[in-house]
Amino acid sequence: MRTDSEANTVYTLFHQSQSSKSNKDRSSRLSGIIIILLLISIIILLIFYAIERNKSKDQQNIITAKDTNDVCLSPYCIKAANYLLESIDETIDPCEDFYQFACGTWLKNTRIPPENGKHRSISRLTIRLENALVDLFSSSPPPPLNDIVESKAIINARRLYASCMDENAIETEDIDVILSLVKTEFGGWPVLEGLTWNESTFDLSRLTLKLNQYNNFILYTIKSVADDKNSSVRSIRIDFSNLRENLMHFTKGIKVFIAYYGYFHNLTRALTNDTSTIDDDVLALQNFELEIIQKLMKHDKLSFQDIVRTTVGNLSRIVNSDFTNQLRRLYLFGNVSLIDTDIVTVYAPKFLLDIISIIDQQSPRTIQNYMIWRFMMSRALNMPKRFRNIVQQYNYVFY
Numbered sequence: 001m002r003t004d005s006e007a008n009t010v011y012t013l014f015h016q017s018q019s020s021k022s023n024k025d026r027s028s029r030l031s032g033i034i035i036i037l038l039l040i041s042i043i044i045l046l047i048f049y050a051i052e053r054n055k056s057k058d059q060q061n062i063i064t065a066k067d068t069n070d071v072c073l074s075p076y077c078i079k080a081a082n083y084l085l086e087s088i089d090e091t092i093d094p095c096e097d098f099y100q101f102a103c104g105t106w107l108k109n110t111r112i113p114p115e116n117g118k119h120r121s122i123s124r125l126t127i128r129l130e131n132a133l134v135d136l137f138s139s140s141p142p143p144p145l146n147d148i149v150e151s152k153a154i155i156n157a158r159r160l161y162a163s164c165m166d167e168n169a170i171e172t173e174d175i176d177v178i179l180s181l182v183k184t185e186f187g188g189w190p191v192l193e194g195l196t197w198n199e200s201t202f203d204l205s206r207l208t209l210k211l212n213q214y215n216n217f218i219l220y221t222i223k224s225v226a227d228d229k230n231s232s233v234r235s236i237r238i239d240f241s242n243l244r245e246n247l248m249h250f251t252k253g254i255k256v257f258i259a260y261y262g263y264f265h266n267l268t269r270a271l272t273n274d275t276s277t278i279d280d281d282v283l284a285l286q287n288f289e290l291e292i293i294q295k296l297m298k299h300d301k302l303s304f305q306d307i308v309r310t311t312v313g314n315l316s317r318i319v320n321s322d323f324t325n326q327l328r329r330l331y332l333f334g335n336v337s338l339i340d341t342d343i344v345t346v347y348a349p350k351f352l353l354d355i356i357s358i359i360d361q362q363s364p365r366t367i368q369n370y371m372i373w374r375f376m377m378s379r380a381l382n383m384p385k386r387f388r389n390i391v392q393q394y395n396y397v398f399y
Contacts, residue, residue, distance in 0.1 A: 087121070137161035164382060171384050175271060178379060182372060185210050189372040190365045191281040194274040202364035205326050207371055212330055217242055218374045219355055222330060227343055229309070235343035236312070236327070240351065243292070246374060250293045252398065259397035261286065264373060266390045267380065284366045285373065288358075295354045308349045313340025318349050319356065 089104025100107075112119040137158045141150055163169070182189050186207055190197040211218060221242050227235040249260035261282055268278055308318055316324045328338050346352060359367060380391045 138165075167385075170382070174384055175387075178376075178383065179271070182375075186372060186375070187368065189376075190369050191268050191278055191373075192272040192274070194272075194276045196274075197365065197368075199364050202368055204359070204364075204367060205322065205329075207368070209326065209329055209333070211371060211375055213333055214375070216375050216378060218246075218371050219243055219359070220352065222327065228345065233343075235345055236338075237345050237347070238352070239347040240355075243355075244296070247289060247293045247296065249398070250289070256398050259394050263377075263390065263394040266393070267376065267387065270387060270390065281365070281369050284363070285370055288362055288366050288370055291358050292355065295351065295358065299348060299351050299354075306348055306350065308346045310344050310346065311340060312338045312342045312344055315344050315346075318346060319352060323356070 087103055087106035089101055089108075092101040092104055094101040106121065110119060136154070138161070141155070141158070179192075187201050187203070188197055208218075212222070219240075221237075221239050223237055224234050225237045227233045249256050264282055264285070265278065269275055310318060312324065312327065315327070327344075331338050380387050
């Protein structure tokens with residue numbers, strides 16, 4: 001017989017084995033539950049992933065469709081895009097050298113003409129445009145088609161081009177036409193008339209308006225442009241872009257300075273036999289331009305960035321009523337009646353006031369001489385050959 005101790009041992013071992021089996025069973029069940037929960041979690045995550053992926057695809061499709069709608073696909077846009085692509089050098093890493101990447105092929109394929117000091121991509125377009133205009137203006141007017149006739153602008157441009165290219169007529173007419181224009185329309189050129197010029201006939205407002213009609217803005221520029229605040233509307237802009245260019249002979253060295261006033265001497269002597277006042281008129285012209293350039297240098301770049309945005313009705317608060325009236329009269333030439341609410345943008349208004357002050361202090365003869373001189377400079381290349389040679393002598397030094 002087994003002893004009680006053996007019985008206890010067997011009993012203990014039995015219960016230990018049962019307990020071990022029970023623990024193993026519980027562990028197995030727990031592991032199974034954990035695995036099932038993991039599988040369920042993975043399935044749920046996969047479902048969410050699939051849903052989000054479909055959403056992103058849908059959004060991407062919407063964005064792509066929207067972007068495509070914003071892309072210009074007209075023949076002109078495609079042609080422009082191809083032109084830009086032809087300039088790119090795709091062998092260059094844009095992160096290393098973006099300039100070579102964007103312009104490398106254009107630089108390789110472009111040759112600067114010997115007569116040009118620079119050449120840009122826009123230069124090609126300019127040349128093509130000029131050639132197209134030459135072909136248009138030098139051709140005969142086409143016959144009317146389906147009651148469609150050529151526009152008046154093209155007819156006038158063709159007529160103007162023909163007159164400019166008719167060198168025989170230019171030589172035959174000589175200087176009579178332009179001197180008659182200066183005398184009858186602008187009040188004469190004092191330097192050519194000597195002491196006989198009548199100062200009492202001087203009218204700066206009328207002279208300025210007449211020159212503006214011929215697209216000559218001498219002291220300041222007035223033009224209609226897209227408004228800075230709202231590009232869908234037009235506004236009036238007043239600036240001094242031409243004046244800066246007109247005074248460059250003061251800043252390009254003594255040779256250019258001498259050549260500029262030599263140009264004045266040579267041109268006026270070729271236009272008149274009365275040279276009695278030329279030297280005095282040149283000196284007065286120099287002093288007048290010197291005052292302007294001194295004011296121009298006084299106003300730093302920041303002051304020229306000063307912009308006043310106002311209306312026609314309030315413009316007289318910035319300059320004066322005479323200037324406002326002149327602006328209204330100028331637009332009437334184009335059959336446009338300005339109203340008080342029309343927008344006017346004035347660049348460097350303080351400099352404009354200085355210019356008006358300088359003009360008020362000058363003699364009528366000096367102002368008249370200067371205004372007609374600037375007009376004649378813009379017309380000299382349309383005059384007979386001997387005058388074009390005078391221009392070329394100056395341009396050779398200036399450029």
